[in-house]
Amino acid sequence: MAFFLIALFTLLPYLSINGKPAVLLDIAARRFTLFGKTFLPTDTLLLALMMLGVFVAVFLVTAVSGRVWCGWGCPQTVYMEFVYRPIERFFSGAPGRTPTAFQRSPAAQALKLAVFFVVSCFLAHTFLAYFVGIDRLAEWVRLSPARHPTPFLVMAVTTGLMMFDFVYFREQTCILACPYGRFQSVMLDRDSRIIAYDTRRGEPRGRRQAAAGDVALPVIGRDAPRTGDCVDCGLCVTTCPTGIDIREGLQMECVNCAQCIDACDAVMTKLKRPTGLIRYGSLTEMNGSPRRTIRARVMVYSAVLAVVTTAFIAVLATKSDTDVTVMRGLGAPFATMPDGTIGNQIRVKIVNRRDTESTYTLTAEGLDGAKVESEAFPLRLGPGEMKLASAVVAAPRGAFSSGFREVDIVVHDGTRVVGRRVHRLQGPAAGGSTSGGNRGPGLDKESPR
Ligand code: SF4
Numbered sequence: 001m002a003f004f005l006i007a008l009f010t011l012l013p014y015l016s017i018n019g020k021p022a023v024l025l026d027i028a029a030r031r032f033t034l035f036g037k038t039f040l041p042t043d044t045l046l047l048a049l050m051m052l053g054v055f056v057a058v059f060l061v062t063a064v065s066g067r068v069w070c071g072w073g074c075p076q077t078v079y080m081e082f083v084y085r086p087i088e089r090f091f092s093g094a095p096g097r098t099p100t101a102f103q104r105s106p107a108a109q110a111l112k113l114a115v116f117f118v119v120s121c122f123l124a125h126t127f128l129a130y131f132v133g134i135d136r137l138a139e140w141v142r143l144s145p146a147r148h149p150t151p152f153l154v155m156a157v158t159t160g161l162m163m164f165d166f167v168y169f170r171e172q173t174c175i176l177a178c179p180y181g182r183f184q185s186v187m188l189d190r191d192s193r194i195i196a197y198d199t200r201r202g203e204p205r206g207r208r209q210a211a212a213g214d215v216a217l218p219v220i221g222r223d224a225p226r227t228g229d230c231v232d233c234g235l236c237v238t239t240c241p242t243g244i245d246i247r248e249g250l251q252m253e254c255v256n257c258a259q260c261i262d263a264c265d266a267v268m269t270k271l272k273r274p275t276g277l278i279r280y281g282s283l284t285e286m287n288g289s290p291r292r293t294i295r296a297r298v299m300v301y302s303a304v305l306a307v308v309t310t311a312f313i314a315v316l317a318t319k320s321d322t323d324v325t326v327m328r329g330l331g332a333p334f335a336t337m338p339d340g341t342i343g344n345q346i347r348v349k350i351v352n353r354r355d356t357e358s359t360y361t362l363t364a365e366g367l368d369g370a371k372v373e374s375e376a377f378p379l380r381l382g383p384g385e386m387k388l389a390s391a392v393v394a395a396p397r398g399a400f401s402s403g404f405r406e407v408d409i410v411v412h413d414g415t416r417v418v419g420r421r422v423h424r425l426q427g428p429a430a431g432g433s434t435s436g437g438n439r440g441p442g443l444d445k446e447s448p449r
């Protein structure tokens, strides 16, 4: 699993879907591409649904399987336990074993740091590929640092942070920096699957007296046992990366890495006792009761997640490739134009969500004699670009017998209508003044026409 994830984390920025990167979080350009779909900061509803979905999914997975993400999927655990820790064991020796002459030499420690640096440099490039894309990354790699000092500095600082995290800070990231561990107590219940020590089987812990025919330690079943199965060898504690004793119960520092399970199983195998003294199980199972998978909080989380996911897909599927918002202009709502028509100033915000440049025109429809005057249009927008432009909608004075008149503001991209909004024009009511009073700027609704 870990090696699969390392390959996935490394290759993901290089994969493309529908001609777009599988994952690209371009913060500078404020464009976030996920699995072939590009999201912009204006996609408030989509981003809110996505964040809500992630949170509910975390709650659901934790309620069912505990900190399975920490132990099996988190890059911190994956790279720490399957890249940095093996390197350290090679150059410095494994805990509890006498280091060789090479492992005690300064050369080995210098070599270890050099290898850590190379790996951290590679990880920094992989990490930044998610934010700048592989094309810009390749450019950064090829250019001399003197020609692009800022990107070089970004890469150097990221490499330094990787070194700090994986060489020095390590599990403290999980314990001190990551908020997930602190929330786990409210997300878990007695039926969540965690890594737990079987107290009923293991206690009272300690070594039994050796009996004739035993190998390293007495075999269970021979003579009456005076202790539980835990021989108090302490291996589960020394192997734990966060240094806790799982026999004292579930603790915030446990990242579900399962190393204590492996260590204890090895001891049990050597003693010819059943494995699983430390194992995956719920607190109810450890107390001898069956574990309930379906429970109220699991059903509520699942239902909320289903609703949020459905809403996200529905909004995504119906999303237009151009966002159009029409607002009233600031200041007086209308004025008499030199030709005697009534002019309303409007502001039009257009977001081009496409990956190509587009040119937009603006027209007024649904009212005879209405026309749009603006120097901003035709408006040219690059991929993902957003602009706010002003325009004046002029309409015949006679159209305002009741003081207002609705008109369709239509945005066209040269091939088709990309936005149509109903806008309420204001004007002098029969016998009224030639310029309007102060009314706040308003937002118009999407036209059903
Ligand atoms: S208690 Fe076990 S599973 Fe938890 S962090 Fe320590 S070794 Fe890993």
Ligand code: SF4
Pocket: 197, 202, 229, 230, 231, 232, 233, 234, 235, 236, 237, 247, 263, 264, 265, 267, 277, 278
């Ligand atoms: S590794 Fe197993 S036997 Fe050894 S102290 Fe831990 S729980 Fe007990």
